[in-house]
Amino acid sequence: MEMTVTDLAVGRGGVPVLAGVSFAVGSGQALVLRGPNGSGKTTLLRTVAGLQVPMAGVVAGAEDRIAYAGHADGLKAALSVAENLRFWASVFGQSDIAPALAAFDLEDLVDRPAGRLSAGQKRRLGLARLMVTGRDVWVLDEPTVSLDAASVALFAAAVREHLARGGAALMATHIELGLEAEALDVSRFRAAAARMDAADEAFL
Numbered sequence: 541m542e543m544t545v546t547d548l549a550v551g552r553g554g555v556p557v558l559a560g561v562s563f564a565v566g567s568g569q570a571l572v573l574r575g576p577n578g579s580g581k582t583t584l585l586r587t588v589a590g591l592q593v594p595m596a597g598v599v600a601g602a603e604d605r606i607a608y609a610g611h612a613d614g615l616k617a618a619l620s621v622a623e624n625l626r627f628w629a630s631v632f633g634q635s636d637i638a639p640a641l642a643a644f645d646l647e648d649l650v651d652r653p654a655g656r657l658s659a660g661q662k663r664r665l666g667l668a669r670l671m672v673t674g675r676d677v678w679v680l681d682e683p684t685v686s687l688d689a690a691s692v693a694l695f696a697a698a699v700r701e702h703l704a705r706g707g708a709a710l711m712a713t714h715i716e717l718g719l720e721a722e723a724l725d726v727s728r729f730r731a732a733a734a735r736m737d738a739a740d741e742a743f744l
């Protein structure tokens with residue numbers, strides 16, 4: 541399994557943000573996107589995950605294989621931790637939620653409604669959902685936001701396990717996860733229109 545991104549151009553509100561982006565992520569590999577705030581990491585991840593249409597280029601090899609976790613947790617507040625995970629497992633045709641509960645230290649919280657979890661607990665539940673999708677390619681936008689050091693370590697272990705099983709991960713993060721991951725700075729793909737904007741600002 542390999543996801544290839546070829547000459548991709550992505551934008552927000554019709555304005556090009558990145559252009560000419562090419563990379564590949566295969567089984568057992570992680571690629572970390574770097575770049576300053578506003579450089580286009582979220583826009584790129586959303587496009588790769590199929591949540592928005594590319595302005596040009598192709599994403600191949602990942603059809604129906606991507607599990608996306610973005611800034612919004614997307615949890616159902618009235619459902620318990622276990623019910624949230626069971627719901628997502630059923631959507632993806634899976635049934636076993638026990639490994640996900642264990643991996644993200646959620647076993648003591650199974651019956652608590654998601655709406656009454658702390659921010660870090662919500663994030664752990666949001667990430668645990670990745671494990672019940674059964675999908676190969678995890679596309680993650682700032683997955684460690686709100687996580688304490690112990691939870692970051694749980695997350696890193698879950699990613700490592702996913703890679704060891706032949707999965708792949710593409711993520712934007714400013715945190716060092718201790719993974720053997722390649723890094724790609726998206727700044728070098730900044731689109732021409734975005735550069736023009738910056739130049740205009742500089743002259744004001």
Ligand SMILES: Nc1ncnc2c1ncn2[C@@H]1O[C@H](COP(=O)(O)OP(=O)(O)OP(=O)(O)O)[C@@H](O)[C@H]1O
Pocket residue numbers: 552553557575576577578579580581582583584
């Ligand atoms: N909803 C939107 N409509 C129009 N422009 C947007 C929208 N969201 C973001 N942008 C702009 O698109 C550009 C890229 O934003 P993006 O969120 O992809 O960057 P990022 O690298 O993920 O930033 P951060 O590190 O702050 O999360 C920025 O200039 C931003 O202002």
